[in-house]
Amino acid sequence: MKSAFQSKPPRYPTHWLDIPAGALIQQAVTQVCNDYAQRIFGYHFVKLGTLSSYIPLTQSPIRNMVNVIPHISSDLKDSVSQVQNTDAPLNSETSLDEQAIRTGNYIVGQSHILPFSKNSIDGLLLANELDFAQDPHEILREVDRVITQSGYVMISGFNPLSLAGIAKFLPVKRNNILHDARFFTSYRIKDWLQLLGFEIVEQRQIMFSTLFFQPRWQYSEKIQQFLSSYIPWCSAAYVILARKRVIPMTAIRSPLRVKPRFAPVGAASARTPSCRLSDTPK
Incomplete structure (x- = not known):
């Protein structure tokens, strides 16, 4: 299996667009x-990660x-300043970017530190954060360090077994940032999580598209549900929900004492029986 570490860091996206x-x-x-x-x-x-910051929860x-x-x-500074100056309530017409900006604070830092x-x-x-990471193991170790004993982690990624995974190796649109993406299988991500003590709660397959081309028309919801039910392995992306499980340590009990085969003789029974007067010889 190819190593997860990459000597050259991949190009990092600044937005979903x-x-x-x-x-x-x-x-x-x-x-x-x-x-x-x-x-x-x-x-x-x-x-x-940047992509995760644009996912409003x-x-x-x-x-x-x-x-x-x-x-x-x-651009993000301008968007944050514009959004912070508005008092309009969030509704279905509010864009995803505006929802994400208004519902979170920002810290400049690295995912592996x-x-x-x-x-x-x-x-x-981690919205496709591992796909654009130089060393995904380092990020997951940090996640394992900071998460609580019953905390949850959500990870989305690109599926290499999809049409998008095949198009990644074709000489088309070489300037597309997806050519730099890692495309880890969900089985590999789940294996890493389980080694760190996480329990896989659920996984969903999403998006049936090549991703390398701007779609001219969208699949209907029924078609998406049909493909997700019968051929989920070929979806372009997936989302994993995992929970940290810490097994509490229990005290080791002392081994059971084996009952002796013969009981010790009591002190009373060891005494010499006293002679009665009637038993003395005449």
Whole structure:
């Protein structure tokens, strides 16, 4: 199996729009992650990476949202300043980007060196963060360090067994950033998580598209459900929900004492029986 570490870091996307079908992927990942987020309770939630920061988790009961991004671009600064100056309520017409900006704080940092203490984060989102990571193992180790003992992690990724995975190796659109993506299988991601003590709760397959070309028409919801039910292995992306499981240590009991084969003779029985007067010889 090819090593997960890559000597040359891949190009890192600054927005979902860097991918031709990025808006559709963002919408599909947001829908699944909002469904998963309703199960996660606690005090702190962290979204790792630039793509994760554009996923609004409006259905999450955790209100303290933090976005960890490698840098803040000028476009993001302008968007944050514009959004913070508005008092309009969130509704279905609000864009996903605006929802994400208004529901989270920003910290400039790296995903493999998180500025959080141990066992302090209740939930994490990695929206295709591992696909554009130089060393995904390093990121998952940091996730394992900061997550609580019953915390959840949501990970989305590109499926190499799909049409998009095949197109990655074809000499088409070489300037597309997807050619730099890692495309790890969901089985490999789940294997890494299980080695770190995570339990796989659920996985969903999303998006049936080549991703390398701007789609001219969208599949209907019924077609998407049909493909997801009968040929899920060929979906372009997937979303995994996992939970950290820590088995408590139990004290080792002392071994059972073996009952002796012969009981010791009591002190009373060891005494010499006294002679009665009637038994004395005349």
